[in-house]
Amino acid sequence: SQKIEQNSEALNIQEGKTATLTCNYTNYSPAYLQWYRQDPGRGPVFLLLIRENEKEKRKERLKVTFDTTLKQSLFHITASQPADSATYLCAWGPKYIFGTGTRLKVLA
Amino acid sequence: GAVVSQHPSWVICKSGTSVKIECRSLDFQATTMFWYRQFPKQSLMLMATSNEGSKATYEQGVEKDKFLINHASLTLSTLTVTSAHPEDSSFYICSARDLWGGETGELFFGEGSRLTVL
Numbered sequence: 001s002q003k004i005e006q007n008s009e010a011l012n013i014q015e016g017k018t019a020t021l022t023c024n025y026t027n028y029s030p031a032y033l034q035w036y037r038q039d040p041g042r043g044p045v046f047l048l049l050i051r052e053n054e055k056e057k058r059k060e061r062l063k064v065t066f067d068t069t070l071k072q073s074l075f076h077i078t079a080s081q082p083a084d085s086a087t088y089l090c091a092w093g094p095k096y097i098f099g100t101g102t103r104l105k106v107l108a
Numbered sequence: 109g110a111v112v113s114q115h116p117s118w119v120i121c122k123s124g125t126s127v128k129i130e131c132r133s134l135d136f137q138a139t140t141m142f143w144y145r146q147f148p149k150q151s152l153m154l155m156a157t158s159n160e161g162s163k164a165t166y167e168q169g170v171e172k173d174k175f176l177i178n179h180a181s182l183t184l185s186t187l188t189v190t191s192a193h194p195e196d197s198s199f200y201i202c203s204a205r206d207l208w209g210g211e212t213g214e215l216f217f218g219e220g221s222r223l224t225v226l
Contacts, residue, residue: 034214043112043201043217044152089151096142096203096215098152 002027004092004099012105013080021075021102023090032093033073035064037086038101044089048075080106110136112204114218121192122226129187129221131202137182138204142215143175146199158185192225199223 003026013019023033032051036044050057050066050073057064063076077084085106090099111134121127131141139160144152156166156177164177174196176188185204189196199222203215 032213036215041199041220041222043114043203043220044215045217046214049214091215093213095154097154098144101151103149 002092002095002097004090004097006088006090006099006102008102009100010103010105012107015080015082015106015108017080019077019080019084019104019106021088021090021104023073023075023099025071025092029068029071030092030094033064033066034091034093034096035062035073035075036089036091036098038089039086044098047088049093077104082106082108110134110204110206110216112202112216112218114202114221116221117219118222118224120224120226123193124191126188126190127192127223129189129200129202129223131185131187131204131218133183133204133206133216136204136206136216138185138206139182141179141185141202141204143177143185143187144201144203146201146220148199152201155187189223192223194225197223197225 005024007022034049035047038044048064050064061078065074087101087103089101113132115130141158143155155170156164158164158179160179166172179185201220203217
């Protein structure tokens with residue numbers, strides 16, 4: 001069965017630094033990968049989508065890359081802020097299978 | 109943005125009773141809704157994909173007779189946990205995809221329903 005793994009369960013970084021989160025998948029390459037943010041006790045909120053034929057996507061301070069050879073997507077938050085602290089999830093499309101999530105904490 | 113309303117947000121019930129959770133897309137139509145279960149500090153586990161007007165597709169290991177899903181209209185899907193037991197206690201989240209949505213195919217999530225079975 002398809003597995004989506006996010007290597008770091010938790011990541012602490014200093015404010016202003018770039019946070020890099022990893023999403024790895026097994027077996028089949030997805031048509032696209034999505035990234036979501038989830039705050040405690042809330043439903044996830046969509047951030048970005050990257051398709052298999054795209055290498056990089058940007059939105060404000062967010063950047064996503066997709067390497068089908070490595071079967072990996074990287075999610076970057078530049079100039080991180082304490083408000084960016086949340087759990088970040090990647091999702092394998094179109095089946096919408098979610099990864100294990102990475103809890104990011106940005107320290108002031 | 110699109111809004112998905114999930115109700116109730118929390119429910120406490122006795123073991124053996126059934127609980128129904130509703131998921132509504134308020135300002136868009138959704139042919140497909142997804143039901144997830146989430147344990148504390150864990151990721152979302154896809155339980156089933158709900159298609160309007162047809163039977164839900166359940167993921168491996170999810171008992172379809174225990175978790176009844178009905179998607180009667182383009183804006184409403186319900187999950188009924190039948191004969192609930194304490195091990196069914198969890199956070200249940202629904203999501204929907206806009207029928208006429210753009211290229212991102214993003215999912216819009218409800219706020220979740222926390223079920224506690226005593």
